[in-house]
Amino acid sequence: MPPRKTPSKPKPPPPSKNEQLEPYRMHQEDTVLTTDQGIPISETDNSLKAGLRGPTLLEDFHFREKMMRFDHERIPERAVHARGAGAHGYFQVYESLERYTQARFLTDPSLKTPVFVRFSTVGGSRGSADTVRDVRGFATKFYTPEGNYDLVGNNMPVFFIQDGIKFPDFVHSVKPEPHNEIPQASSAHDSLWDFVSLVPETAHMVMWLMSDRAIPRSFRHMEGFGVHTYRLVNAKGKATLVKFHWKPVLGTHSLVWDEAQKVSGKDPDFHRRDLWDTIESGNFPEYELGLQLIPEGDELKYGFDLLDATKLLPEELVPVQKVGKLVLDRNPDNFFAETEQVAFCVSNVVPGIDFTNDPLLQARLFSYLDTQLTRLGGPNFAELPINKPVCPVNNHQQDGFGRQSINTSRANYHPNSLGGGCPMLANPKSAFVHRQERVEGHKIRARSGSFADHFSQATLFYNSLSQPEREHLVAALEFELGKVEREEIRERVVNKVLVNIDRDMAVRVANAVGVAPPKLGKQPESKPVSKLTASPALSQLNTPHDSIMTRKVAVLVADGFAGRELSQVRKTLEGLGAIVEVVGPTLGPVASADGGEEKPVKTYLTASSVLYDAVYVPGGERSVATLKKVPLAVDFVREAYVHCKALALSGAATSMLDAAGFSTPMAKGLDDALGVIRSAKNETRGFGQMFAKAIAAHRHWAREAPPPA
Ligand code: HDE
Missing domain, CATH: 3.40.50.880 (Class I glutamine amidotransferase (GATase) domain)
Known part of the structure; x- marks a missing residue:
């Protein structure tokens, strides 16, 4: 059936996210205790027994319901990023970006788009400490008038691997080891460094992980990055490649490693508490959205492949344009209902934002949707209040565990006449239409030659750090490798990875961890592909240091x-x-x-x-x-x-x-x-x-x- 015109009936404006959540909130002031079925309960401290000292009776439905509910309170924690904290807020674009994208939330400066942000660590379990050495997740759900857009980023601009098929291997290696489930929330162990020593594409990200970026002062003091190259598409169908950035208004600042370890004991909730307290006190965390815009066709212009997620695009080559502000101004009412049940899916995009062929991104497009099925118990997780779009949702998807919506139409298929053809197909101008791209090639399980350089940006990062930051990085390597029991792994990290990044650094680490330093005259495996020898934007010392707000x-x-x-x-x-x-x-x-x-x-x-x-x-x-x-x-x-x-x-x-x-x-x-x-x-x-x-x-x-x- 040909697409029909979208009905033009005037619709009431969608509720704000806060208003939308209100009917779901249970305000329990002036209420009476009941069962889940609403039956009033006047005694909940003693089970029903046969005689004062007798056995408990099966008939005690209140006891059974209370216990059953308790027994099933836990859901699987996230496979990665299990430990996190979230907050509500809004995003507002400074000026229309219609030249680049048709996304409403990026073209209408009068629009305050509600958001929910979840920050996280990656490796630790739900109850692990906040200040461990780790990457931080920075995931933002924009509840836009055109549906939910999820920007699921990290506080580091690159990643450990280039192809998503290696993600299970990488995550297995960094998580606690399988035989004894040790160590918790720490990368300082044999299996991670074994992986690093054998997979040189990890080199650049490992430099970031060993840097002060991995121990942020707070979630409010760290940058965010979309990591992949995405695509913006304007109303005329013209595309521009884009890298997303979040720049914290307070600058990017870190803890000291000894301090971070002590905080883990003194206050394992340090970052979570900081986020909560600052929002409660009205000091709302703020970040600016930054874009690096690159003409389509320039994927290979900078000496590396923009589809390779182990590379960053130096700001000195393509400046970051600040286009809007994110403000976090409201704490969740309930951790589980909101922060735990929020489901980010990289595949949630709105018209005007599209993907690229980055093989890491492509894998993520599958994984996030898939993982929510197990984590949230079925396919209806988008109906959970925190995940629900603020715009109407209409389709023929139905049933499954925990279905909330009650579809009233007899027609649950397309095309139909019984339901008057509804829901009708949207006008392609306002719908998400995958951007057409010519693709051809042999079916092949291999890596592009343009992904081959693994070290020059690791070196660029190291060279861009200030002296103290560099010292911290070397000390972090000495600490982490110092915890690796197998000498051959330490030796391989030094001679297969570090020496290709910086010889002096490799020698210092080798001496500290008791392995033979690299032989003199051994040349780094790869030569720098860009003339840029340092990118000052990568040093935290070059971010704002002018405020004592909330210190x-x-x-x-x-x-x-x-x-x-x-x-x-x-x-x-x-x-x-x-x-x-x-x-x-x-x-x-x-x-x-x-x-x-x-x-x-x-x-x-x-x-x-x-x-x-x-x-x-x-x-x-x-x-x-x-x-x-x-x-x-x-x-x-x-x-x-x-x-x-x-x-x-x-x-x-x-x-x-x-x-x-x-x-x-x-x-x-x-x-x-x-x-x-x-x-x-x-x-x-x-x-x-x-x-x-x-x-x-x-x-x-x-x-x-x-x-x-
Ligand atoms: Fe994720 N990642 N990831 N990741 N990721 C998850 O999804 C995955 C990657 C990131 O606060 C999981 O809902 C694959 C890069 C954040 O709820 C899972 C690959 C970046 C969060 C998953 C990556 C991220 C996740 C676990 C490689 C930065 C937490 C629970 C192909 C750009 C979101 C879940 C939250 C969570 C898969 C790589 C960021 C398993 C397969 C690169 C911030 O689906």
Whole structure:
């Protein structure tokens, strides 16, 4: 039957995602306990028994239902990205991108498209810690007027493998080993590095995994990348290749590895809590959507294949244009219903966005839809409130486990006359139509020669890092390979992978992990394919460092602290958007030297410097004398120093660094470089401002250099 014109009956505008979710919310205020069938229940603490001390009766339907529901609460966790946290928000494009795409959410600047974003780690189980060394997922569901669009990205712009058929192999190698299910949420084990040493296409991504990008300060401080090259298509059918980016407004910042490991113990929910707390406090995380636009036909122009997901397109070659803003402004009501049940599918695209032949992307087009069947128990997962589009859904799909919709038409097939031909075929102009592309070739199970270079971009990344970032990367390799038990695996990683990226790095790692360093004169396997020797955009040091918004500052006090000084510094920091928390010996009031008092929100026991961005110890002879006698308080300062965090010490507290074992002479220039703000007097004008500047710098890597002679 030929396509008919879409009915032109005026339809009410679709509800916002928030409104759409409302009927599903169970508000339980002023309600009475019932069974799932709505039968009121007046006693739920004792099962029905034959006699007070007798056996429980099968007749007790309330007990059986309650237990049955409990027994079936768990669903399979995601095969990868099991650990995550989500938030609602919206996306708005700055200016119409109709030149490139017909997608409504990218062409209508007045439209605030609702989104749900889920951030995740990859390797760990649902209950694993947030701050492990890992890639982070950054998946966004746009509830557009033309259906759901899912941009399922990561916080790194490349991937470990080039063809999706290797994904099960890669994931098996990085997950806990099969015989003993060890280690949890860690890549520092034999099977991953065995895989890396045998599959050189992993080299570039491994550099990212060993870099500070793998230990982000928070989800709000990391970039996002669509990774693959996608295609935008405008209303005239003209296509433009595109790489998607998310740029965090607060800049890209990371933890220190020792700190990240400690946070895993002190607060395994560190990133989840950070996301939740900042949204609750109204400090909504923001990211800008960036596009790299490439004319069709230029797939091979840059010296590598744009279909190869182990390559990035340097921003210096094709700049990232910022086209819109993502704001996360609402926490989910229920973790399971929303964050756990949200189902991202790379194949969810809207008219105006299309795929390319990247073989990694092609595999994903199958996997996501497929995995939801097991994870969410059947094919009706798109009807779950969090997954439901905000626009109408009409088709002849039916039945299956957990079906919600009640289709009323007698016609459940196409074409039909019994249902008046409905749902009718959409007008191709507003429908998703796969872009026509001429394809020909031999059926072949092989890799294109244009995917052959595995090392030059790994080298480019390494060369683009600042000195401290490079040192962290080498230390990460030494740590990870240091945990590999088989010497031949360590040896192969050094001689088959690292030496092809950077010889000095390979030698350093070889020495640290006890294997023979690569032979002198051994040439790298591949030569750089591009003239670009470094891409400054890849260094986190080149991202914004100008704000202390939402930075957490711990203030260590004991009785006798300098109260007025604390108020002044706090006012300055809070005025600039920082979160200041007083940490004391107990949660009871602490008296200041000038007659005031503070009620700490944390104690030396419940807080830890690894949970803060900066530490401040106000003056006050008595207070500082007490703090010096408390090992946990001294440790607070010591760790903040070791982790290169801004430290503010005034009056008597200037001696805290010595107490912590660091005798750095107090000298203006040196203090600035080290991010230690010290003032011999209790109150100095500008003290708070100088501290704020040091916090905005994020970390003071000069402290990692050998101490001044
Ligand atoms: Fe995924 N990936 N992936 N992945 N991925 C999943 O889908 C898969 C890849 C990414 O918060 C799974 O619903 C294959 C690249 C994120 O719910 C699964 C391949 C990128 C999330 C799956 C890749 C990603 C997933 C597991 C290679 C960055 C979490 C549960 C061909 C661009 C989404 C699920 C969320 C989740 C398959 C590679 C990102 C098994 C086969 C490249 C952010 O279907």
